[in-house]
Amino acid sequence: MKKISLLGSTGSIGCSALEVIRRNPTKFQIVSLAAGRNIDLLKKQIEEFHPVMVSVLEQECAAALKKKLSPSSGIEILYGCEGCCRVASVEDADMVISAIVGAAGLLPTLAAIDAGKDIALANKETLVMAGKLVTEKAKYRGVTIFPVDSEHSAIFQCLAGQNSKTVRRVLLTASGGPFYRFSSKQLESVKPGDALKHPNWVMGNKITIDSATMMNKGLEIIEAHWLFNMDIERIHVYIHPQSIVHSMVEYIDGSVIAQLGIPDMKIPIAYALSFPERLDCPELSLDLFRVGKLEFFPPDVNRFPCLSLACEAVRQGGTMPVVLNASNEVAVEAFLAKRLPFTRISELVDRAMSSHQCMTSPEIEDILEADGWARKETEKLLKSMGH
Ligand SMILES: NC(=O)C1=CN([C@@H]2O[C@H](COP(=O)(O)OP(=O)(O)OC[C@H]3O[C@@H](n4cnc5c(N)ncnc54)[C@H](OP(=O)(O)O)[C@@H]3O)[C@@H](O)[C@H]2O)C=CC1
Numbered sequence: 139m140k141k142i143s144l145l146g147s148t149g150s151i152g153c154s155a156l157e158v159i160r161r162n163p164t165k166f167q168i169v170s171l172a173a174g175r176n177i178d179l180l181k182k183q184i185e186e187f188h189p190v191m192v193s194v195l196e197q198e199c200a201a202a203l204k205k206k207l208s209p210s211s212g213i214e215i216l217y218g219c220e221g222c223c224r225v226a227s228v229e230d231a232d233m234v235i236s237a238i239v240g241a242a243g244l245l246p247t248l249a250a251i252d253a254g255k256d257i258a259l260a261n262k263e264t265l266v267m268a269g270k271l272v273t274e275k276a277k278y279r280g281v282t283i284f285p286v287d288s289e290h291s292a293i294f295q296c297l298a299g300q301n302s303k304t305v306r307r308v309l310l311t312a313s314g315g316p317f318y319r320f321s322s323k324q325l326e327s328v329k330p331g332d333a334l335k336h337p338n339w340v341m342g343n344k345i346t347i348d349s350a351t352m353m354n355k356g357l358e359i360i361e362a363h364w365l366f367n368m369d370i371e372r373i374h375v376y377i378h379p380q381s382i383v384h385s386m387v388e389y390i391d392g393s394v395i396a397q398l399g400i401p402d403m404k405i406p407i408a409y410a411l412s413f414p415e416r417l418d419c420p421e422l423s424l425d426l427f428r429v430g431k432l433e434f435f436p437p438d439v440n441r442f443p444c445l446s447l448a449c450e451a452v453r454q455g456g457t458m459p460v461v462l463n464a465s466n467e468v469a470v471e472a473f474l475a476k477r478l479p480f481t482r483i484s485e486l487v488d489r490a491m492s493s494h495q496c497m498t499s500p501e502i503e504d505i506l507e508a509d510g511w512a513r514k515e516t517e518k519l520l521k522s523m524g525h
């Protein structure tokens with residue numbers, strides 16, 4: 139029985155992970171949960187999975203949750219980043235699923251690694267912000283990071299333990315989002331409601347907007363760079379509107395190995411939880427006759443500049459990817475709040491990166507400082523741009 143701590147239990151990945159666990163009660167057991175503010179859903183999860191410890195975003199949420207639960211539940215209720223880090227390092231857990239959205243996922247994931255837990259990693263921002271630190275720490279602690287992100291799970295499966303020296307390149311697939319056929323002019327007037335309609339995946343709001351700007355693919359290039367120790371020049375993005383081929387690996391002999399499946403996150407989650415075994419999921423079946431065609435196109439970095447910004451951030455290294463990520467988080471929130479036009483998301487990130495004094499080889503304190511600086515700077519730029 140694998141004991142699991144789940145961070146971000148009330149989110150899209152969190153709920154899919156609980157569905158996998160629900161269907162495999164003899165294989166997995168939840169020991170702790172962390173969420174943000176959705177205490178109604180968290181209460182239901184507590185009553186079903188009986189964790190010994192939970193954490194929520196703020197003290198008020200913890201107090202409200204305590205009132206809703208039976209006094210005899212005996213559960214420990216914590217809050218804030220500290221509470222989340224305790225959930226992530228709870229003694230009993232073998233594995234931590236890191237599925238909080240954004241930079242808030244970094245410290246709890248590091249706490250889990252420090253405590254020697256294997257990680258099922260959905261929170262790509264962790265590797266974008268602190269890839270060097272996280273991978274080095276994981277190696278030192280003997281911790282394995284299993285990718286949950288669908289493309290990285292695909293690459294992991296295509297690599298099948300092979301030495302990366304035998305790999306010529308990685309073909310990272312992207313749906314292109316809802317606007318991949320839009321002209322620059324059309325992109326100027328897209329609204330949050332349009333951008334939140336991903337053609338193939340049902341996901342949280344932040345990653346859905348990132349898919350629409352293609353910043354998601356930029357973040358995923360950085361994620362693949364750290365997970366598979368691969369230069370970004372060997373990571374090539376392919377627009378694949380069907381989201382059936384989740385990524386491919388080309389070997390030095392010319393063989394290309396792909397992983398295919400329906401677009402359902404339960405597949406990569408199940409693999410990360412059960413590796414090296416595979417779980418029986420009869421309902422998750424791919425009918426290629428129904429899919430009919432699989433198409434591949436090159437990305438257009440002129441209409442989707444976030445891809446180039448992400449590559450530039452890795453090339454500069456140090457704290458630049460931290461700024462890319464933080465500035466993007468602020469810009470996405472501003473777009474969702476209808477403060478910022480869609481096409482200005484990339485412009486804002488670009489401007490924040492341009493005004494950053496990049497620091498090489500940052501420690502965790504430097505990373506957090508750069509994150510805070512970028513958030514303030516982006517807010518300042520937003521105002522100076524009249525938003
Ligand atoms: N959704 C998907 O299919 C995929 C997601 N990912 C990645 O996985 C991560 C999660 O994405 P997704 O599930 O879509 O996001 P959601 O927005 O659906 O869920 C986010 C989760 O994080 C919690 N949360 C947010 N902020 C905090 C905080 N400060 N402290 C503690 N908990 C917090 C939320 O709590 P609450 O709702 O209670 O406030 C919620 O449980 C992201 O990094 C994303 O890029 C990667 C591949 C696919």
Ligand SMILES: CC(=O)[C@@H](O)[C@H](O)COP(=O)(O)O
Nearest residue numbers: 287288312313314315349354
């Ligand atoms: C499900 C998943 O892994 C997402 O990251 C997804 O790939 C987003 O789709 P895009 O390819 O449109 O970014």
Ligand SMILES: [Mn+2]
Nearest residue numbers: 287288289358
């Ligand atoms: Mn992905």
